[in-house]
Amino acid sequence: NAGVTQTPKFQVLKTGQSMTLQCAQDMNHNSMYWYRQDPGMGLRLIYYSASEGTTDKGEVPNGYNVSRLNKREFSLRLESAAPSQTSVYFCASSDSGIGNQPQHFGDGTRLSIL
Amino acid sequence: DAKTTQPPSMDCAEGRAANLPCNHSTISGNEYVYWYRQIHSQGPQYIIHGLKNNETNEMASLIITEDRKSSTLILPHATLRDTAVYYCIVRVSRNTGKLIFGQGTTLQVKP
Numbered sequence A: 001n002a003g004v005t006q007t008p009k010f011q012v013l014k015t016g017q018s019m020t021l022q023c024a025q026d027m028n029h030n031s032m033y034w035y036r037q038d039p040g041m042g043l044r045l046i047y048y049s050a051s052e053g054t055t056d057k058g059e060v061p062n063g064y065n066v067s068r069l070n071k072r073e074f075s076l077r078l079e080s081a082a083p084s085q086t087s088v089y090f091c092a093s094s095d096s097g098i099g100n101q102p103q104h105f106g107d108g109t110r111l112s113i114l
Numbered sequence B: 001d002a003k004t005t006q007p008p009s010m011d012c013a014e015g016r017a018a019n020l021p022c023n024h025s026t027i028s029g030n031e032y033v034y035w036y037r038q039i040h041s042q043g044p045q046y047i048i049h050g051l052k053n054n055e056t057n058e059m060a061s062l063i064i065t066e067d068r069k070s071s072t073l074i075l076p077h078a079t080l081r082d083t084a085v086y087y088c089i090v091r092v093s094r095n096t097g098k099l100i101f102g103q104g105t106t107l108q109v110k111p
Helices: none
Strands: A003-008 A012-013 A019-026 A031-038 A043-049 A064-069 A074-078 A088-093 A109-113 B011-015 B018-023 B031-040 B045-050 B061-065 B070-075 B084-090 B106-110
Touching: A003 A088, A012 A031, A019 A031, A019 A088, A031 A074, A031 B018, A043 A074, B011 B018, B011 B031, B018 B031, B018 B084, B018 B106, B031 B061, B045 B061, B045 B070, B070 B084
Parallel strands: A012 A109, B011 B106
Antiparallel strands: A003 A019, A019 A074, A031 A043, A031 A088, A064 A074, A088 A109, B018 B070, B031 B045, B031 B084, B061 B070, B084 B106
């Protein structure tokens, strides 16, 4: 059981380039999330998807877009990368819509913007 | 926001129980307490969660005080691989499911 799988694991971009971070879960979870983790800042929610077909902004959505492609997949896109987006990005998923079920995280994508 | 307070660091001898405390005095009646850990450069790993009853699973036990203002995570037989940052979390928003990760407790398991 793979759980939450993120690709790529590492990426280096130049300022202005675009890229899409991929996330897939095999636990049949309804809800999926994108966080970023920066030193001294903890994890901050970028976007989330409570169920297939819906997406909503989290606390730091600027500069990002998301697509809930199907129940399994939730992608995060940087249209024009900026150095401030250098971070570790984590995808997570949880069962049921929103409730007490815990979130399960992938191992992250380490993104550097030069 | 329902916030949590944890000691910044703790040591534990290998094979002994590790007891990690957490204060969440402003927790609301319907908010759960979650524990996660993060081993260096890996994603946060879910450990256990509970509302008001004590909980146990294959990884740990969770003891929640009767007034729900604090809890303790117990790793019964700590190993070197349990060295990590442990986060006590109270979910804030039932709309977003946003998890607020505080500073956590760095647990160092020593041989």
